[in-house]
Amino acid sequence: MATETANPDFFKSKVLGHPSGLFVLFFTEMWERFSFYGMRVLLINFLTMAIIGVNPGWEWSAENAGALYGTYAMLLYITPIFGGIIADKYIGYRWAVVIGSIIMTLGHASMAFDTEISLYLGLGLLVIGTGFFKPNMTSILSEMYKAFPEKKDGAYTIFYMGVNAGAFFGMMLCGYLAENVGWHWGFGLAGIFMLLGTLQFWLAKPLFGNIGEVPSKEARLKAEEDAKNSTNEEDKRNPFTMWDKILIVITSVIGLLYAINDPLAKIGNIDLFKALEINEKFTGQNVAIIIALILFLVLVIGRMLRYTKVVRDRMIAVIIFAFFVIFFWMSFEQGATSLVLFARDNTQRILSGNSALIFNIVNTILTIAPLLIVSWVLYLLAKQTIKRVFWSNIVLIICFLGVWGVAGWMLNKDWTSHAYEIKYNALKVADIDEKTNQQKKDEKGALVYKYIPVSEAYEANPNDVIEEKTFVIATKETYVVGDQIKVHEEAGGKFVNLTTEQENKIRADYNSKNRTSKIVQAEIKEVRDNQVEITVSWFSILNSFFIIAFASFISKIWDSKYNPPAAVKYGMGLIVMAIGFGLLAFGSYGVQEGVKVSMIWLILAYLFHTLGELCLSPVGLSYVSKLVPARMIAFMFGMWYLAIAIGNKLAAILGGQIENITKEYSLSTFFLIFTIVPIVAGLIVMSLNPLLKKLMHGVK
Incomplete structure (x- = not known):
């Protein structure tokens, strides 16, 4: 068994039983998620806000705003594939995180100018920066605990608490500042904390030793040699043929052009695929994406046929899971598009008397309690590392003073209005x-x-x-x-x-x-x-809050004798999430234009969406790693993220139709779509459990 002397630099100081370096990653990820979700919760609201007003936006239609956001969200799940490869081979995980953070900081700074060019440039920089940052933070964490697998689960739990804490405070504070002072203040605050988070990570370098450094040539050659000499039948090399590479290039180029063309055609009336158009339904970009899908299936099937039956069956199981994950994210990610508009335009957000008093008390507790807990963790970290990484701690303290300041201003404004x-x-x-x-x-x-x-x-x-x-x-x-x-x-x-x-x-x-x-x-x-x-953005924090509140409970169920098979978890996730949309459909039934519905329906919707996420989301990647042979794992992880990217893009496209469907039918009808489709998908995947169990050949 590994001992702590295997990495003395890493284990010189501990916080809550874990090395201090883990909490540097915790805060780095927290500030990155703060900036990401802080910007994300503003984008659709800003783009669709009236162009004339106290806090004007761009007055885009929901459809156009959804097209732009969908492309942004789609690319966020594609670029990490390339960022991980670049870090593995050339620059190392730590430099990749720093480079990604700097690029994202520039992206947030660009968006703060509120001009059309700066917004597009900012979104592009955020996509590129995320590609470097996202895969390599978890890679550093994995490398840190390579010799201590028994501690890895606890480390990841702490790390993902940082993820949700960052999302929680980012949406709350950036959203409040943007809606009450100005959009550029919200976008700018996200960038400030991204910059400070980068700085504290870089200044904490002494805590990590050689972890995440640029890989040496010898290490790369050894890894390649070990793979070639593998005696595992399932790990035999399956090289990409020239035909495979051609198909990858063609499908990647078409997919990228589609992502760019969708907002370009709707917003700028410039269609890159115009020559392929058949009719109004089969537009050029739809024809192109169908061609790309067929070629991609040829590629996947061709590679799968080269493996043994057991491996091939397991990969088919992964593909089935990936297919159904599209339906989940297509619905769940309405939280970034249609639910933002629903909260703004259709939800009663003004509370008076006792209702206002109760909200202020609850909101104060929701704000202060997590801040106290995370500040206590900061104190423990500083106590252990102040001498070794003095300036990193100073930057973190400045960060938290800033968060406390904005939170205090927010609460004071609500209490004294x-x-x-x-x-x-x-x-x-x-x-x-x-x-x-x-x-x-x-x-x-x-x-x-x-x-x-x-x-x-x-x-x-x-x-x-x-x-x-x-x-x-x-x-005031x-x-x-x-x-x-x-x-x-x-x-x-x-x-x-x-x-x-x-x-x-x-x-x-x-x-x-x-x-x-x-x-x-x-x-x-x-x-x-x-x-x-209540600000529009406040409702978005509920997802992070409910994750923190219920993650441990759901995890204990999965660790008990009641742990169901993967297909049942998928089905439960889809159906439980659909219940949330069903409640919205019920709450908005018969509502006339201009009439607001109770906020309780939106709160309950986020509760069920989060419970559905906890059933389904943690399962996916673990099954990819268990079912796929080492030589295909990068490809299949890429395919998995592609499924999530497609789900995000579909979510934005369908979410952008909220105005059209409401006008043509009703708001209740719009939410029924996201009630019926996931329930049907959930029932189908649960019915496939015997087949999936057979395809998995004993993997649990």
């Missing part, structure tokens, strides 16, 4: 169904009307019906009953009160864009008790 009921005049008009050209009726048969706020540009008509309407706002401004104020309607039907500076800017924006002003004269009707407006 004033609540007012505002009255204004609205024009009452019939709500016309575009299909029938008749006025809509509700479930009881009553005619449906919509109310348009009377803006400063309104020209009176004798036949107009004007009614007094009210809404409630939360603001102090008013008394009877005060006259100017308000503006933002995306999702949200009203905001305007300062003189904001009023002048918005009026100038309307004039410059030759649009009719939507500034509304209003009056303070009543001073309310406590009120809080």
